[in-house]
Amino acid sequence: xxxxxxxxxxxxxxxxxxxxxxxxxxxxxxxxxxxxxxxxxxxxxxxxxxxxxxxxxxxxxxxxxxxxxxxxxxxxxxxxxxxxxxxxxxxxxxxxxxxxxxxxxxxxxxxxxxxxxxxxxxxxxxxxxxxxxxxxxxxxxxxxxxxxxxxxxxxxxxxxxxxxxxxxxxxxxxxxxxxxxxxxxxxxx
Amino acid sequence: xxxxxxxxxxxxxxxxxxxxxxxxxxxxxxxxxxxxxxxxxxxxxxxxxxxxxxxxxxxxxxxxxxxxxxxxxxxxxxxxxxxxxxxxxxxxxxxxxxxxxxxxxxxxxxxxxxxxxxxxxxxxxxxxxxxxxxxxxxxxxxxxxxxxxxxxxxxxxxxxxxxxxxxxxxxxxxxxxxxxxxxxxxxxxxxxxx
Amino acid sequence: xxxxxxxxxxxxxxxxxxxxxxxxxxxxxxxxxxxxxxxxxxxxxxxxxxxxxxxxxxxxxxxxxxxxxxxxxxxxxxxxxxxxxxxxxxxxxxxxxxxxxxxxxxxxxxxxxxxxxxxxxxxxxxxxxxxxxxxxxxxxxxxxxxxxxxxxxxxxxxxxxxxxxxxxxxxxxxxxxxxxxxxxxxxxxxxx
Numbered sequence: 001x002x003x004x005x006x007x008x009x010x011x012x013x014x015x016x017x018x019x020x021x022x023x024x025x026x027x028x029x030x031x032x033x034x035x036x037x038x039x040x041x042x043x044x045x046x047x048x049x050x051x052x053x054x055x056x057x058x059x060x061x062x063x064x065x066x067x068x069x070x071x072x073x074x075x076x077x078x079x080x081x082x083x084x085x086x087x088x089x090x091x092x093x094x095x096x097x098x099x100x101x102x103x104x105x106x107x108x109x110x111x112x113x114x115x116x117x118x119x120x121x122x123x124x125x126x127x128x129x130x131x132x133x134x135x136x137x138x139x140x141x142x143x144x145x146x147x148x149x150x151x152x153x154x155x156x157x158x159x160x161x162x163x164x165x166x167x168x169x170x171x172x173x174x175x176x177x178x179x180x181x182x183x184x185x186x187x188x189x
Numbered sequence: 190x191x192x193x194x195x196x197x198x199x200x201x202x203x204x205x206x207x208x209x210x211x212x213x214x215x216x217x218x219x220x221x222x223x224x225x226x227x228x229x230x231x232x233x234x235x236x237x238x239x240x241x242x243x244x245x246x247x248x249x250x251x252x253x254x255x256x257x258x259x260x261x262x263x264x265x266x267x268x269x270x271x272x273x274x275x276x277x278x279x280x281x282x283x284x285x286x287x288x289x290x291x292x293x294x295x296x297x298x299x300x301x302x303x304x305x306x307x308x309x310x311x312x313x314x315x316x317x318x319x320x321x322x323x324x325x326x327x328x329x330x331x332x333x334x335x336x337x338x339x340x341x342x343x344x345x346x347x348x349x350x351x352x353x354x355x356x357x358x359x360x361x362x363x364x365x366x367x368x369x370x371x372x373x374x375x376x377x378x379x380x381x382x383x
Numbered sequence: 384x385x386x387x388x389x390x391x392x393x394x395x396x397x398x399x400x401x402x403x404x405x406x407x408x409x410x411x412x413x414x415x416x417x418x419x420x421x422x423x424x425x426x427x428x429x430x431x432x433x434x435x436x437x438x439x440x441x442x443x444x445x446x447x448x449x450x451x452x453x454x455x456x457x458x459x460x461x462x463x464x465x466x467x468x469x470x471x472x473x474x475x476x477x478x479x480x481x482x483x484x485x486x487x488x489x490x491x492x493x494x495x496x497x498x499x500x501x502x503x504x505x506x507x508x509x510x511x512x513x514x515x516x517x518x519x520x521x522x523x524x525x526x527x528x529x530x531x532x533x534x535x536x537x538x539x540x541x542x543x544x545x546x547x548x549x550x551x552x553x554x555x556x557x558x559x560x561x562x563x564x565x566x567x568x569x570x571x572x573x574x575x
Binding site: 087092126 | 253
């Protein structure tokens with residue numbers, strides 16, 4: 001059986017709330033990062049508040065609907081980002097959201113590696129039928145990365161976000177289990 | 190979309206804590222009923238003590254637990270209860286438990302009808318891959334009813350029960366989604382357009 | 384045209400109103416026992432509820448609405464006899480982005496195909512666009528809910544996303560459509 005948590009560039013880990021809070025507090029100060037990742041108005045929370053939020057999550061115990069990973073590089077064990085899954089148990093599909101807080105790791109294949117690891121986890125460990133995600137139209141780097149991983153563009157909700165006085169679309173993508181399996185079989189030829 | 194609450198004789202209805210706490214207290218006075226459903230003796234519970242756990246379970250609306258009351262189509266009479274508890278989502282398996290508290294409805298096909306409705310719900314609304322149940326060796330009526338619906342005996346906990354000076358097995362039965370789908374179940378009482 | 388005389392919450396035959404905690408639970412409890420309705424209205428599994436359970440749900444809902452401040456919920460009643468026939472909502476509102484989701488359901492089968500859904504949607508859109516000042520609204524419908532799809536298209540909603548095989552029901556997977564309508568598009572229609 002494969003090691004599900006080890007990719008080619010990164011590995012999935014679990015970090016303690018105080019470690020996570022420290023990193024997230026720093027990453028959230030990069031407003032470009034936050035505005036690429038989120039659609040809520042960017043705001044700044046104290047490290048204390050962030051830690052309290054993680055503590056609360058840890059207290060409620062593992063839930064089948066929610067998976068949260070921290071991401072470290074294999075090369076030098078740098079804590080560079082996170083990946084979260086929200087599972088719809090009834091319909092066997094999940095939403096994924098990921099972020100690389102450390103800028104120097106952008107555009108170097110780390111995002112794709114994280115997503116590939118996630119796809120493997122979703123389809124071979126969680127046994128789901130579909131993985132979905134949304135992204136801003138002004139995030140072409142992410143779009144390219146996800147297309148490379150096998151996601152298909154399924155549409156765009158028109159002008160549903162507004163930033164810097166400009167209306168932007170949100171893009172929606174999805175990948176089905178059979179599509180992912182086909183990609184895997186293709187690789188093995 | 191098909192109607193999945195209605196069977197041939199019964200329909201699934203709300204599990205209202207106020208109503209069911211009283212019904213449970215009443216049905217469990219019948220020791221035969223109690224002994225067919227419960228593996229070991231328990232103190233009798235009043236409606237008041239039942240209502241607390243029922244309210245908590247029902248309020249939670251967990252995706253892993255489903256409770257129904259069972260009512261007859263003919264007279265809208267409350268005759269029993271049904272519960273479905275997901276064991277784990279990876280295996281998509283759930284335990285089902287059902288009890289017909291009004292004993293005059295035993296051995297009339299009601300149990301089979303209820304189970305068919307339940308399986309339709311389990312496989313086409315919760316999208317499970319299998320359903321499991323446990324039944325006591327000394328309950329042949331239920332075993333036959335479940336086999337008729339398509340459950341297969343999968344194992345037993347030998348001598349797990351101790352009653353009337355004898356030891357009895359607890360049987361595990363299961364049915365797979367593919368098996369149930371193949372059995373060509375119609376939805377009686379629903380406008381079945383396929 | 385600045386028109387505050389035309390009632391926001393009154394249509395031809397229907398009106399929007401708040402929850403009646405005494406009378407509504409029993410009516411909505413009946414709807415929840417109609418699995419065909421519930422499977423059109425909700426993606427979560429259909430579950431029959433009692434009046435008492437709904438009463439508790441209403442309390443939770445009103446509390447959530449007060450806390451989150453991104454949700455407007457209306458009960459739909461017939462003007463003639465004040466009978467509860469359905470519900471409507473604008474929810475998951477993102478104020479900074481000016482968007483929200485809309486939902487409408489007419490609970491009893493005998494109340495459908497009477498034009499009430501059309502009247503309700505007309506009123507709900509006016510509320511969303513002319514009162515909440517949203518830039519756009521979103522609606523979601525599974526591919527098997529032809530009634531909803533036809534109604535949305537009647538009001539000019541554009542199908543923007545096809546979430547392929549996102550839903551499973553009745554032993555097969557279904558597509559989930561996401562529809563959108565912009566304030567401008569709505570305004571131009573209203574003029575026409």
